Amino acid sequence: MFGVTGDLARKKLMPAVYDLANRGLLPPAFALTGFARREWGREDFAQVVHDSVKKYARTPWREETWKQLSEGIRFVQGSFDDPEAFAELKRTVEELDERRGTGGNHAFYLSIPPSAFPQVIGQLRDSGLSDPKEGTWRRVVIEKPFGSDLTTANALNDVVSEVFPADAVFRIDHYLGKETVQNLLALRFANQLFEPMWNSQYIDHVQITMAEDIGIGGRAGYYDGIGAARDVIQNHLLQLLALTAMEEPASFGASDLRAEKEKVLRAVTLPDDLSTSTARGQYASGWRGGERVGAYLEEDGIPEDSITETYAAIKVEIPNRRWNGTPFYLRAGKRLGRRVTEIALVFKKAPSPYFQQIEGSDVGSNALVIRVQPDEGVTLKFGSKVPGSTMEVRDVTMDFAYGNSFTDESPEAYERLILDVLLGDPPLFPRHQEVAYSWKILDPITEFWATQEQPEQYRSGTWGPTGADDMMARDGRMWRRP
Amino acid sequence: MIIDLPDTTTVELNAELLKLRKEGGVITVGRVMTLVIDATEADVDEAITTANIASREHPCRIIVLSPHVDGRRLDGQIRVGGDAGASEVIVLRPSLDAMEHADTLITPFLLPDAPIVVWWAGVVPLVPAATGIGAMAQRRITDTKISQTPSAVLCSLADGYTAGDTDLAWSRVTRWRALLASALEQVPDQRVTKARIHGDLNSPSILLLGAWLRRTLGCEFEATYDREATGLVSVCLDTPSGVISIVRPDGLNATLSQPGQPAHVIALPARTAGECLTEELRRMDDDPVYGDALQQVAHC
Numbered sequence: 001m002f003g004v005t006g007d008l009a010r011k012k013l014m015p016a017v018y019d020l021a022n023r024g025l026l027p028p029a030f031a032l033t034g035f036a037r038r039e040w041g042r043e044d045f046a047q048v049v050h051d052s053v054k055k056y057a058r059t060p061w062r063e064e065t066w067k068q069l070s071e072g073i074r075f076v077q078g079s080f081d082d083p084e085a086f087a088e089l090k091r092t093v094e095e096l097d098e099r100r101g102t103g104g105n106h107a108f109y110l111s112i113p114p115s116a117f118p119q120v121i122g123q124l125r126d127s128g129l130s131d132p133k134e135g136t137w138r139r140v141v142i143e144k145p146f147g148s149d150l151t152t153a154n155a156l157n158d159v160v161s162e163v164f165p166a167d168a169v170f171r172i173d174h175y176l177g178k179e180t181v182q183n184l185l186a187l188r189f190a191n192q193l194f195e196p197m198w199n200s201q202y203i204d205h206v207q208i209t210m211a212e213d214i215g216i217g218g219r220a221g222y223y224d225g226i227g228a229a230r231d232v233i234q235n236h237l238l239q240l241l242a243l244t245a246m247e248e249p250a251s252f253g254a255s256d257l258r259a260e261k262e263k264v265l266r267a268v269t270l271p272d273d274l275s276t277s278t279a280r281g282q283y284a285s286g287w288r289g290g291e292r293v294g295a296y297l298e299e300d301g302i303p304e305d306s307i308t309e310t311y312a313a314i315k316v317e318i319p320n321r322r323w324n325g326t327p328f329y330l331r332a333g334k335r336l337g338r339r340v341t342e343i344a345l346v347f348k349k350a351p352s353p354y355f356q357q358i359e360g361s362d363v364g365s366n367a368l369v370i371r372v373q374p375d376e377g378v379t380l381k382f383g384s385k386v387p388g389s390t391m392e393v394r395d396v397t398m399d400f401a402y403g404n405s406f407t408d409e410s411p412e413a414y415e416r417l418i419l420d421v422l423l424g425d426p427p428l429f430p431r432h433q434e435v436a437y438s439w440k441i442l443d444p445i446t447e448f449w450a451t452q453e454q455p456e457q458y459r460s461g462t463w464g465p466t467g468a469d470d471m472m473a474r475d476g477r478m479w480r481r482p
Numbered sequence: 483m484i485i486d487l488p489d490t491t492t493v494e495l496n497a498e499l500l501k502l503r504k505e506g507g508v509i510t511v512g513r514v515m516t517l518v519i520d521a522t523e524a525d526v527d528e529a530i531t532t533a534n535i536a537s538r539e540h541p542c543r544i545i546v547l548s549p550h551v552d553g554r555r556l557d558g559q560i561r562v563g564g565d566a567g568a569s570e571v572i573v574l575r576p577s578l579d580a581m582e583h584a585d586t587l588i589t590p591f592l593l594p595d596a597p598i599v600v601w602w603a604g605v606v607p608l609v610p611a612a613t614g615i616g617a618m619a620q621r622r623i624t625d626t627k628i629s630q631t632p633s634a635v636l637c638s639l640a641d642g643y644t645a646g647d648t649d650l651a652w653s654r655v656t657r658w659r660a661l662l663a664s665a666l667e668q669v670p671d672q673r674v675t676k677a678r679i680h681g682d683l684n685s686p687s688i689l690l691l692g693a694w695l696r697r698t699l700g701c702e703f704e705a706t707y708d709r710e711a712t713g714l715v716s717v718c719l720d721t722p723s724g725v726i727s728i729v730r731p732d733g734l735n736a737t738l739s740q741p742g743q744p745a746h747v748i749a750l751p752a753r754t755a756g757e758c759l760t761e762e763l764r765r766m767d768d769d770p771v772y773g774d775a776l777q778q779v780a781h782c
Contacts, residue, residue, distance in 0.1 A: 287586050337590060387539070459586070
């Protein structure tokens, strides 16, 4: 694991490894080698893993599990430009192969900035670490962002694919490890109920939202110049769109699933006028959850004239047989009302002259909402009569929460993903082609935005800039309040 | 069950709600609206009791805002199950500064898509729709009964009237309006020549009922007040066919007299705040009749 001193490694990856071990899903020979510049010994690193597991693991602490796991923990100190350090790494893992019987299978987890990829991957090749012996495998795991536009994504892919074959590259998008996203496949294809209406005849439009209530925190260096669209729309939201809009795959095997996702991503088109079909904003100061919070432009390390958006909303169309005429609206932002990710299919209004005219009724459109996080589940909204002597209708909801129906705790996204890497099970991981199609969708928008002035300011704690509401109003629609 | 969360954040409160939902399995299922209670200067428990009565007909999530007079932290409390009627109650005690931004404070707790109703239990805002929480809401419910100078407050409400505003003083006379309207339906000649109203001196309900009569009937109008009376005592409508009157001297039972019919005794006690709130929550669209009556009050 490269980048073991990072937040992600400490808060998610190491605890996930422990949880997997605790659930009995790791082979007894499993070993974890950390690589970082810091002057640590093996014990220091083991202590770091120990502490982060104790603090962040989801399964209970078991001394035996830890003892078993800690015996396989190693640490190699060095910088990415030091061939000697990689030679040491090679000796370490080979020693583990012999002593613990890991069997010569190695997965390299690059929890590092993309700028360091060429160097690290080059070192892996030069040291011979990336060459599998007969009957063993080498896999590499990389984290988003997969580039910042099509050109850089292609360049990044060239670097990686030069050393590792396509099926050995695992692009981690932790959203796709979420139970609900997989459940989306089950909801759509294991049921007969939804499929007949899953098209433009009944669905007016689809809204995919990913809202965070926090600001950029200490990530100014990463975030400025990237923005909400590149940070989450390109990967998470477009993946959710693909899963929502695709046709049924022939099987849930990796290649069939990817084929359908790629097909639908390739069919996505942008409206002609991007100035009326996109919106962006930057959070201004305000009060969030009873505390005063500052504006994006006041954050440390953010230039006053930054045009990076912290809120992005776009409209896309999929003019195929299923979706022609049903737009998809995607929005993502920071410092919004609350943390929520969801897919909402908003139905057309019932063509009933009687119910459309009832005075006092507030019948809205039906909606099927797939809540991705928090509180994973599905909500169905429909109209029902208010008890009483008059015919009044109001919206009610039918609610399914995973927490209630399946009491067993669902595994953490990273647990699932790490396990899939070890098993070599790729359906959840996007291939480069999907990444490239996503950038093709987003590039015209970010290029257009780069020519515009500073984004509109929106008050922290609200649901985004008025420009985004105007964008929906032009189509006669409204954002849901998630 | 009452769970206190002193010195907390909205994120923590939401996590607690989620935990309760996972363990209890009932919260938020089937709620049809979010009722926000601004309990500034009001008795929190009394307001919650009233709202719980309304929640039996309208299962809702109740958010109570009750600012600290001093203190800088946010205290929270969650009530579910037996302590929350047919709803779940979130009590927020923010600092006065944070109360200025109550809209973003309650945003994390609003039910998705569901309509928002705001009820001011202890104060009457001069322009309800201009407040942060009022601007988000479909319906804004004030209660001018708590004010010392109801006619001045009604005038201010009339100036700032926005569709969706309503007042509990108006709901208190709903039954009177219904009785008068149905009695008038039954007389042969329905041209009212004069309307008379008698009651308490400082009652916004009487002002609103009088304004409604003037506006709808467009006839001569006379109001007499009596410091000793409690609430509305009588309403009389003179028509060519005879006099229609509802007289309630004891504040409990009223006598309805109409031409050609024997007098009926009707139980007509003052309505409780719970009943009035329940009635107001029944409809989510605006009440133009109230809007008209309010404008009429302001004209005089």
